[in-house]
Amino acid sequence: xxxxxxxxxxxxxxxxxxxxxxxxxxxxxxxxxxxxxxxxxxxxxxxxxxxxxxxxxxxxxxxxxxxxxxxxxxxxxxxxxxxxxxxxxxxxxxxxxxxxxxxxxxxxxxxxxxx
Amino acid sequence: xxxxxxxxxxxxxxxxxxxxxxxxxxxxxxxxxxxxxxxxxxxxxxxxxxxxxxxxxxxxxxxxxxxxxxxxxxxxxxxxxxxxxxxxxxxxxxxxxxxxxxxxxxxxx
Numbered sequence: 001x002x003x004x005x006x007x008x009x010x011x012x013x014x015x016x017x018x019x020x021x022x023x024x025x026x027x028x029x030x031x032x033x034x035x036x037x038x039x040x041x042x043x044x045x046x047x048x049x050x051x052x053x054x055x056x057x058x059x060x061x062x063x064x065x066x067x068x069x070x071x072x073x074x075x076x077x078x079x080x081x082x083x084x085x086x087x088x089x090x091x092x093x094x095x096x097x098x099x100x101x102x103x104x105x106x107x108x109x110x111x112x113x114x115x
Numbered sequence: 116x117x118x119x120x121x122x123x124x125x126x127x128x129x130x131x132x133x134x135x136x137x138x139x140x141x142x143x144x145x146x147x148x149x150x151x152x153x154x155x156x157x158x159x160x161x162x163x164x165x166x167x168x169x170x171x172x173x174x175x176x177x178x179x180x181x182x183x184x185x186x187x188x189x190x191x192x193x194x195x196x197x198x199x200x201x202x203x204x205x206x207x208x209x210x211x212x213x214x215x216x217x218x219x220x221x222x223x224x
Contacts, residue, residue, distance in 0.1 A: 004158075033211075035214075042214060042215070042216055042217075043159070043202075043214035045211070045212070045213060048211060056211070091158045091159075093158070093159075103149075103161040103164065104151075104159070104161065104212060105161070106158030106159050106160065107158055108157060108158055109157075109158050
């Protein structure tokens with residue numbers, strides 16, 4: 001199993017540009033999560049999906065952020081327009097539906113720098 | 116989800132056991148105790164979880180107090196590769212986890 005795959009590994013962009021982060025969850029997993037990690041705020045849950053449907057997006061910071069999951073094997077997190085304060089590591093994670101205490105599997109993250 | 120309290124950092128010697136404490140005094144009867152760790156430049160990884168009984172796996176042991184208001188993650192023989200941030204989470208649903216600041220574990224050779 002390849003695990004959760006995120007791309008790109010690093011992204012450097014200029015303020016005002018659109019940024020798209022990508023995630024491929026583990027095959028057979030029903031839940032997909034997007035987290036953001038910064039030194040100041042730690043790991044924050046932004047949004048999660050169940051069976052491709054967004055369930056809770058209360059952690060999305062503002063309208064500049066949007067996430068989609070068009071099918072079971074792909075999700076995107078888009079920031080438009082990007083700002084320097086969006087600089088962070090963005091993690092995608094997936095888990096399998098079933099028992100409520102299923103464990104999360106995280107990707108390696110995307111290091112985003114907005115100049 | 117219940118609030119958890121962990122020490123900011125701990126230090127251990129290589130090849131010695133490590134006991135990482137976590138307080139969760141407001142835990143509810145249906146909250147599981149989950150432990151994850153994050154190695155440098157990596158995403159968090161699952162370590163162990165439990166509800167009431169002590170749990171063991173190949174990575175660690177989890178000792179849960181009888182009143183469930185605290186728990187301890189036990190690494191039986193710390194290695195340099197165990198240096199990481201360890202997160203304790205008390206949450207009913209293991210697939211919607213809210214991470215706190217965690218404990219930074221330093222392992223000395």
